[in-house]
Amino acid sequence: MDDVTQQTEQTSATGRRGRGEGGAAGRRASRTGGGAGPSLPYITRRIGVYEVLDEEGLQLIERNADTILEEIGIEFREDPEALALWKNAGADVRGERVHFPKGLCRELLKTAPKEFTWHARNPERSVRIGGNATVFAPVYGPPFVRDLDGNRRYATIEDFRNFVKLAYMAPSMHSSGGTVCEPVDVPVNKRHLDMVYSHIKYSDKPFMGSVTAPERAEDTVAMAKIVFGDEFVENNCVTLNLINANSPMVFDGTMLGALKVYARHNQASVVSPFILSGAMSPVTVAGTLTQILAEVLAGASLTQLIRKGSPVLFGTFAASISMQSGAPTFGTPEPSLVSYGAAQLARRLGLPFRTGGSLCASKVPDAQAAHESANTLNMTLLAGTNFVLHAAGWLEGGLVSSYEKFMIDQDQLGMMQKMAEGIDLTEEGQALSAIREVGPGSHYLGCAHTQAHFQSAFYRSALADNNSFEQWEIEGQKRVEERANALCRSWLDSYEAPPLDAAIDEALLAYIKDRKDSAPDAFT
């Protein structure tokens, strides 16, 4: 089901297993959610996209990507099945290296949906992926957290649950995310069960699946089926799954294994070259874009060999390295140019696009963190990105999930959501009546138009301090991360779980117990 309207899909989803309750309860939870405010629907952008390449530049990069695919080829490692599929499709397979005849990948991708719905267990939280939609999801992957007591330490399943709760409460976070942190206190071969369960139990927003092994992807699908039903899952997207290319020009067995499971079950793959320019790609923007396009063409089109019509995204993770130290750098101009260009290439290919977030290299949520994050996030919105991983909480090059930074970032996501509404040109928006009423030399504070609109006029930040210096001094001269810390504690204190059908909950717990009992714990 690629292109059925959202309304239809929501109706069908609501009809199953009495989940229709979730909507009202979700609204109630949101209203009482410790000042978090009601959850907003995913963004429908009413502003245009910013583009950095003209037609000639785009064609040049597309030609060069075709050259890479044909001449150099892409390696599909540790996966004889993928190699066989490519051979059958007409590619020239030499060992693990696949050379693609001109146009093959583009032809295959014609069956991939331009847009699709990523379903949440609460249909009100389902989101569109593609087109004018933008969906924010939290940070993904950090093994460490920076906690509310200022400690940097390994993440636990308790941290995982907390970040799921925060993502559930944040009004402009449209997805519960995936590996919001690595719960390293749970055995590595079993933690995916607790992670998927946490997303289902503590949030009703759409969630991501496990990609660290094919059997963990199968567990994700099995658990999703307990929630959504077997048939629904096989015909709709209920998980988005991050499939990184092992750049340059390699897909490894783990990622391919997960991609194949998800494509087979009609679940979405986000095929994302993981690029630190200068290390995994050339030091130039155009060279990096060329390699990204080649990698995505190869990886994304494989999903269509597995199952035609299965959803797949054009992903891009773009950063650079410091040429002095080799360390990754974020929020700098070159990755922004890469992402803007990649968004254009994705649109031409007709695939939903993923990039950006609130990326930074800083170790603390200071001005460096904010500048890097804001540079990345502004680009993310204006590029027309459809799916935004790492939209909040990312710190220290992705090694750390930060509670304080999550709160600061989610406030910025609210600003982006407001920005995306564009300019109201209705008569009320034009406000000529207000200008006539006020006239030269007066002020608008009390005029009728201002009174009528002051509730909704401007984005209201819960964290920015706009008071006078004197007021700020009296209130303890707090920096924004101190206010973020307090707000985070208040959210977690007032968290209320969205309702979950008891039978579903029991079935999930039984599945998890069964799977956990079936193998010894592993920690490496």
Next chain:
Amino acid sequence: MDDVTQQTEQTSATGRRGRGEGGAAGRRASRTGGGAGPSLPYITRRIGVYEVLDEEGLQLIERNADTILEEIGIEFREDPEALALWKNAGADVRGERVHFPKGLCRELLKTAPKEFTWHARNPERSVRIGGNATVFAPVYGPPFVRDLDGNRRYATIEDFRNFVKLAYMAPSMHSSGGTVCEPVDVPVNKRHLDMVYSHIKYSDKPFMGSVTAPERAEDTVAMAKIVFGDEFVENNCVTLNLINANSPMVFDGTMLGALKVYARHNQASVVSPFILSGAMSPVTVAGTLTQILAEVLAGASLTQLIRKGSPVLFGTFAASISMQSGAPTFGTPEPSLVSYGAAQLARRLGLPFRTGGSLCASKVPDAQAAHESANTLNMTLLAGTNFVLHAAGWLEGGLVSSYEKFMIDQDQLGMMQKMAEGIDLTEEGQALSAIREVGPGSHYLGCAHTQAHFQSAFYRSALADNNSFEQWEIEGQKRVEERANALCRSWLDSYEAPPLDAAIDEALLAYIKDRKDSAPDAFT
């Protein structure tokens, strides 16, 4: 002289008073400047602009602005000369209120230059204003500073000199600015003399003039003539001058007095509605844009009644207010939409455009300050802004000039300058040779293409810490403002003044002494 090429103008400027030395000395000073690096020329944008209004929206706002001009009118207060000029030009003048026949202001503005050169005493530092050029200038106006010892206190002339020095040294700061802070230790009726002198003495970048009284504007012009020569000043722009509208829809006698002096001497006025939406303009973006356009049309066209062809900019200072407290807010979505829209209106009018900077409400250079500044600065670049006041150092809603924030901001200006270069699509940029050399599964760190380009490949921040957590911990767990503090001290320690002809220096000092002796000190 509106449209003579930059090369011609520079040649003519170099020919006067032996100022040709400045270039080489400036380069020398830059090379040895405490790690500041060489000054970069003003930005010539090779990337496109981002637009938020379509043709229909633009026409709607233009029609509504015409309605304001005709029906409501604009007040020109305490200035009979301006009123007489308007009457002569065919406007309907009632008291101090001027009503403009449809099209009058646009017709008058046809003689204003689309682009012009703002000359520096060192011709290598002269900048273009308009077209694809972007020029950064430091914060303007704060009575307070946050100094390097962490104190918030009234600014002094020593602080003023320091910020001029920092602006001189910052590679991507293209102008010395104007009131980089208010030196409140100097009598209010004389401080403009010390301010203008400081810009000439401690920097060789283009500077702004005094606008706080007509005679202070005359002093600015007189001092500029000592440096540039009488005839050169009368025929070229050597000062840019900030003329704020007293929004809504009022120009006051002080601003009009300064505008008239500068226009008469062919110096540039930046006619800028000072807008906190909700107080000085409607709470909506479209309403605010309409009022801004009307105010600029009225104020800017007055310059052409004074002297046809005198340079004038379409200025916009856009912020909002908190509807709870009335406090100004910065870096929020609505002012960004206002500025993007105003840039479009300015381009249609054929006037160079000013907006943006690194604005924030935060009291300290924390993540709030950085988010607000970055949101504003990214917009500023993508809007295609020609002149950017407050590009570095602004803190606390413009009440404070911050040394640390200046350093952090100027680093971000470097990123914007790099971003504006766009994407290199040459063969070297395409980097196919590198991709062929490296191939799947390897890395680009040592390849020939990387080696050839690693010096210039990526913007290098002197402030961002991209090291490992462990390294950062060993180095004292410093926040970016601590690194900025250290870098600022090192710049000021290593500052070397650009050469200034001794005869010019003496003449300036004699002029200042004469003017200071001519009146008693005033402090209010």
